[in-house]
Amino acid sequence: MTGDGLPAEGDGPGVRQRIFNFDDYGELLALVHNSLLAGVLLGLVGGLAGVFVIRRDLPFAVHGISELSFAGGAAALLLGLNVVAGSIVGSLLAAAAIGLLGVRARDRNSVIGVVMPFGLGLGVLFLSLYQGRAANKFGLLTGQIIAVDTPRISWLLTISLVVLGALAIVWRPLTFASVDPEVAEARGVPVRALSLAFMLVLGLAVALCVQIVGALLVLSLLVTPAAAAARITASTTLLPVLSVLFALVSMEGGILLALGSTVPISPYVTTISFAIYLVCRLATTRRGRAARDLRRSTPRRAETTA
Template sequence: MAPDDGADPGIWQQIFNFADYAELLALVSDSLLAGALVGLVGGLAGTFVIMRDLPFAVHGISELSFAGAAAALLAGVNVVAGSIVGSLLAAAAIGLLGVRARDRNSVIGIIMPFGLGLGVLCLALYKGRAANKFGILTGQIIAVDTPQMAWLAGTSAVVLVALALIWRPLTFASADPDVAEARGVPVRALSLVFMLVLGLAVALCVQIIGALLVLALLVTPAAAAARLTASPVLLPVLSVVFALVAMEGGILLALGSAIPISPYVTTLAFLIYLACRIAGSRRAARASRTALPAERRSAAVV
């Protein structure tokens, strides 16, 4: 099919290019495994991000994760370790200083510009390859190597074990913190622990899709799942499924292109959310129409 007038066919070849796709696919087994780990972690952690209303916190932590990675790049040390240190520092600050929502948002609003400015400063001073700078912001999973895989696997294991240990009390504390505290659940301690776990999850996602677009894995899949169900069992399952579809689909679409992975992952995540929002709205409308005749019958009996 001929391209539209004024369109540059080279642009589409850069975005979607499946030449030699079979050969390239054989080279990205580590990347697909890394994407699966990040999708699993992002989907599970994102469940509590939505339940506890923490999307803004995710963004704040990602900025410090970016600053830590950029500082590590400038210093010539492990970038993944720098990203994790930055994330944990931000998570600890938010968890310790932001007990109430208003205080938490104020802390995040202070951390975000500081982290972004520090990261930009470090990248401006870095004289190495420009691709390394760009990768911190937009992700570079196609080029994941064995040392990075070791970091990703180890950090993913820590996050998953921690979530498994605190899942039930954290769910209770997230759903009704006042009642949970009255029944002896350590709500404040759980909040701090979860913020640190969230910091590790953010650091993982930053390595894959970059600091600027980390919300696509830690917020969007869980938000999409929440449009379909409020079940404490089904919500995390759907969140993980949506995160894996966005992550693995983004890798496969980006494989043969000259574009970073981030636009593919974020677009897929957005389309999933849009579909879930439409489905949820239609289901709510049907439920409303079904309930109306029942209310009329009840009123007639009275």
């Protein structure tokens, strides 16, 4: 502040106001109805696909696919094409490569380790050549909520319906193949075909999530909610329900908080999803400790009674 009480030239909103600023919040809320709908779609897709990501130990694959999705979106941005379509192409190429070349877990991790830096390098190259708005570059990495216009929501809705329909078709055999692949293959379940099919579905899910939360933090929707749900239940029915619920809370909560700040949406989504996971983990730890204490006290009670 200057001596006459006026703001100095370098003064601006404080850190807290930049993170949480709800001035004119009602007016802003009316502008993001497409984003809120996109959040519902991402919660459903991320929560359901995340169940198999956890069961099949594929978090690293999600990260690898997201890097190629980022490269595809960056290439489309550079060429003036549809960014969503570019992200889809990049995701499907990465998913197909991982699914075909990485049948075993060791091979899969090696393929991902090769694909991921290649995709990230391509994305950085394309963005460095792009001369348009910096916000478009930043949005591909960390997400944005204001860019979900009507054409993009149509793309997101179409992709979501494809992913949800595919998951509905393969849910039961994929669950069997994920829990016990040897027995499933012995009973005639096409384990390898299902694995490749799920990788392609996962590629579409990653491309969908990248549009809102960005390529760097897509794990917060496709891994963390399902991992949190898996900490508190092993039920084949309750696990996907809780995973979707946690993903919806993270996504919608992140949108509503990001709306009142100048910070991108991704830190809010990741913080909420991490907080949910932490609560679930602490609850499981406390429950396990109580069970151990009960087992230890039972023999003593029996000896006292005798």
